[in-house]
Structure formats: C-alpha cells, structure tokens
Amino acid sequence: MDSLLLINAKKDIPKYFAEFKAFWEASNKHISDTDLVDCYGNTLLYKNWQHALNHVGIVTLDSIFRELHEDMNAAFFHGLFGQYRSALMHLRSVIELSLQLLYFYQHEVEFSQWKIGEFRIKHEELTEYLKKHPNLVNTSAGSLILTITQDWKTFSKYIHAEAPNYFQSNLESTSSKTIIVKDFNIWKSYFLKTGYRTNKLFILFFRDQLAYFPTKTQEVLTRNLHEGDVEELSKI
Numbered sequence: 001m002d003s004l005l006l007i008n009a010k011k012d013i014p015k016y017f018a019e020f021k022a023f024w025e026a027s028n029k030h031i032s033d034t035d036l037v038d039c040y041g042n043t044l045l046y047k048n049w050q051h052a053l054n055h056v057g058i059v060t061l062d063s064i065f066r067e068l069h070e071d072m073n074a075a076f077f078h079g080l081f082g083q084y085r086s087a088l089m090h091l092r093s094v095i096e097l098s099l100q101l102l103y104f105y106q107h108e109v110e111f112s113q114w115k116i117g118e119f120r121i122k123h124e125e126l127t128e129y130l131k132k133h134p135n136l137v138n139t140s141a142g143s144l145i146l147t148i149t150q151d152w153k154t155f156s157k158y159i160h161a162e163a164p165n166y167f168q169s170n171l172e173s174t175s176s177k178t179i180i181v182k183d184f185n186i187w188k189s190y191f192l193k194t195g196y197r198t199n200k201l202f203i204l205f206f207r208d209q210l211a212y213f214p215t216k217t218q219e220v221l222t223r224n225l226h227e228g229d230v231e232e233l234s235k236i
Contacts, residue, residue, distance in 0.1 A: 023082040026179040042195030043073050048220045052213040064101045079187040085158050085168035091194045092155035098198040099126045135205045196224050
C-alpha cells in the first residue's frame with residue numbers, strides 16, 4: 001500500500017501544483033495594478049506597525065505583529081491561489097489578534113498568562129473594553145468596531161462551515177478550476193477592508209505616537225486612510 005501511495009503522490013502532486021500555478025496566473029491577470037498595490041500594501045501594514053512602535057520604545061507586542069503579518073500574507077497568497085475559504089479564515093485571525101493586541105498592550109499580567117495558554121477573552125469582552133478605552137472614546141472607533149465584528153462573524157461562518165455555501169468545494173471557481181470574478185471579488189473586498197479597518201483602529205489608538213514614527217513608515221500606515229479619516233485625526 002505504501003509503495004502505491006508513493007507512486008500516486010509523485011503523480012498527483014505535480015498536477016495540484018499545475019492547477020495552483022494556473023489559478024495564480026489567472027488571478028494576477030485579473031487584478032488591476034491599483035488593486036495589486038493596495039493588496040500588497042495590506043501585507044506590509046503589521047510589519048510596519050512593529051517597526052513604528054519599536055521606534056518609540058514599544059517592543060512587547062512584537063510577537064503578535066509578526067503573526068498578524070503571517071496571517072495577512074497567507075490571506076493574500078491563498079486568495080490568489082483561489083483558496084478563498086482558508087484566506088477568510090486567516091482574516092478572522094487578523095481581526096482577533098488585532099483586538100487582543102490592543103488589549104494586551106495595557107494588560108501585562110493577562111498577556112503573560114495568554115502566552116502560556118492560561119488566559120482567554122471572548123470577542124464581546126474585547127470589543128466592549130475597546131469601545132470604552134480612553135484612547136478610542138469620542139472617535140469613530142465605536143462604529144468601526146461594530147463593522148469589524150460583523151466581518152468577524154462572517155469569517156467565523158467559513159471557519160465553522162455553518163452551511164454548504166461556506167464550503168470551498170461549493171465555489172464555482174473550485175469546480176471549474178479557474179478564476180470566477182464573483183468569488184475573487186468577494187475575497188478581494190474582504191481582504192482590503194480588513195486591512196483598512198484594523199489599521200485605522202490602530203491609528204486611532206496610537207495616534208499620539210504617530211508623529212514620532214519614521215516618515216516612510218507613516219506613509220505606509222496612512223496610505224489607505226480615507227479623506228474623512230484624515231479629517232477626524234486632525235480634529236481629535
């Protein structure tokens with residue numbers, strides 16, 4: 001049996017790779033240069049947040065920023081390979097880790113317990129805490145957190161496969177083994193929105209430190225802000 005499995009593995013794996021390669025090429029042909037720049041910019045956000053906060057002496061959050069970077073990278077590459085369900089799973093992790101990062105910033109004891117698997121906080125507790133945080137009160141963070149929560153609930157449906165329409169196997173792009181614009185655009189929209197929303201939440205939370213970040217890092221972190229966001233920051 002093992003020898004037969006080995007023969008089949010060596011025959012089938014190159015076929016899978018060829019399918020991924022074809023999907024990758026189709027995705028890259030479909031995505032516009034503007035969208036590609038925006039998507040790639042998303043993958044750089046958390047690495048730049050780590051660099052920015054290190055620059056002002058905040059180093060305790062590095063491990064979470066590194067994992068955020070890995071999650072967003074995985075969501076990007078899985079999306080271009082057509083693995084949309086797993087891409088959205090990683091976006092759910094981005095949301096969870098982003099909210100926990102802000103909580104652990106000022107909860108050193110809980111952070112230490114969490115690192116060894118002895119602390120867990122529910123999503124609802126996190127969001128209620130953040131909505132009342134002095135750094136976020138009197139900002140648009142309340143409505144932003146509500147929107148982030150709606151996305152988190154949607155992504156959770158993909159993780160738990162709550163119905164067949166959340167299955168990867170039921171996607172038209174999976175059965176046809178080629179890019180389907182509708183499937184691609186759903187992924188791209190969620191990918192860009194998740195990066196924008198978590199980044200904006202970080203900017204609101206750490207806005208007092210923003211002016212002390214290196215110029216190039218500031219540019220990366222503020223490039224996806226909307227005009228209304230810039231106006232809000234100038235008034236806070």
